[in-house]
Amino acid sequence: MKFEIVTIFPDFFRGPLDYGIVRRAREAKLLDIAIHDLRAFTHDRHCTVDDRPFGGGEGMVLKPEPIFECLESLGVAPREERVRADARESVVLLSPQGQMFTQTLAQQLLRHERIVLICGRYEGVDERVSEHLADREISIGDFVLSGGELAAAIVIDTMTRLVPGALGNAASSQQESFTPTADAPERVAGEPPSSTCGSGGLLDYPHYTRPADFRGLPVPEVLVNGNHEEIRKWRRRSALRKTLRNRPDLLEPAVLSAEDRKLLAEIERE
Numbered sequence: 001m002k003f004e005i006v007t008i009f010p011d012f013f014r015g016p017l018d019y020g021i022v023r024r025a026r027e028a029k030l031l032d033i034a035i036h037d038l039r040a041f042t043h044d045r046h047c048t049v050d051d052r053p054f055g056g057g058e059g060m061v062l063k064p065e066p067i068f069e070c071l072e073s074l075g076v077a078p079r080e081e082r083v084r085a086d087a088r089e090s091v092v093l094l095s096p097q098g099q100m101f102t103q104t105l106a107q108q109l110l111r112h113e114r115i116v117l118i119c120g121r122y123e124g125v126d127e128r129v130s131e132h133l134a135d136r137e138i139s140i141g142d143f144v145l146s147g148g149e150l151a152a153a154i155v156i157d158t159m160t161r162l163v164p165g166a167l168g169n170a171a172s173s174q175q176e177s178f179t180p181t182a183d184a185p186e187r188v189a190g191e192p193p194s195s196t197c198g199s200g201g202l203l204d205y206p207h208y209t210r211p212a213d214f215r216g217l218p219v220p221e222v223l224v225n226g227n228h229e230e231i232r233k234w235r236r237r238s239a240l241r242k243t244l245r246n247r248p249d250l251l252e253p254a255v256l257s258a259e260d261r262k263l264l265a266e267i268e269r270e
C-alpha cells in the first residue's frame with residue numbers, strides 16, 4: 001500500500017510516521033510513504049502556493065495549479081477511473097467538510113493500492129480541487145485544524161494497523177473499538193459476536209496488566225481465575241457498559257446478540 005502526501009510542510013511528517021507500527025510497516029515494505037512539497041510545483045521566484053479569495057474575505061486559499069501539477073507528475077489515473085468500485089487509486093482531499101473518517105471507512109479504503117492525501121492550509125483549498133481532482137473529501141472530526149497534515153497522519157496511522165502483517169498479532173485489530181464484527185474473518189453468519197471476533201461496532205473492553213494489585217487497586221477477580229467463558233462474558237458486558245456510558249450512539253447500529261441485549265438490560269437496571 002502506498003500513500004502520497006501533498007503538503008506545503010513536508011517536514012511536518014518527520015516524527016509522526018517514523019515510530020512504532022508505521023515505522024515497522026515501512027521497514028517491512030508493507031507500506032510506502034512519499035511526501036511531495038507543493039512548492040516544488042510552483043513557477044515563480046517566491047514559490048507561491050496561495051492567493052487571496054475571490055469575492056473578498058479573510059485569509060488565503062491554496063491555489064489549484066500546483067496541486068493539479070503535482071498530481072499530474074504522480075501519474076494518477078483520471079478521476080472517472082478512480083471513482084469506480086474497483087479503483088486501484090484514490091485521491092483524497094483532507095477537509096473538515098468531508099465524509100467522516102471512521103474505522104469502517106479506513107477498512108474500505110484498504111482496497112486501494114495507492115492513496116494520495118492532499119493537505120489543505122489557511123482558509124482551505126480552491127474548490128476546483130474537490131470538484132475536479134479529488135475523488136473524495138475526508139474529515140477526521142467535527143472540528144477545524146489549521147492544516148490537513150495531522151489529519152493525513154491520522155488516516156495513515158489508522159489504516160496501517162489494518163494492513164495485513166503490520167500488527168504483530170492480526171487479531172488485535174479485529175477486536176478493537178468500532179470494528180464491525182462482520183469484518184472478522186472467523187465470524188459465522190448469524191452467530192452472535194464474541195469478544196474474540198470484533199467488537200461488533202462497540203467500544204473495546206477494558207484491559208489490565210500486572211501488577212494484579214496496584215496501590216490497593218486490584219484487577220477484576222474474573223480476569224485472573226482462568227475461566228475463559230466467564231472472561232468472555234465479563235469483557236462483553238464491560239464493552240457494553242462502557243459504550244452505553246461514553247458512546248450510546250454506537251449501540252443503535254451495533255450487531256447485538258440476544259445475550260448482549262440481556263446484558264444491556266441488566267446494565268441499564270444497575
Ligand code: SAM
Pocket residue numbers: 093094095096097118119120121122123124125138139140141142143144145146147148149151
Ligand atoms: N475554511 C475551512 C472550513 O471552515 O471548512 C477550514 C480550513 S482549515 C483552517 C485548513 C485545512 O486544514 C483544510 O483545508 C483541511 O485540509 C485541514 N483540516 C482542518 N480541519 C480538518 C478536519 N477536521 N479534517 C480533515 N482536515 C481538516
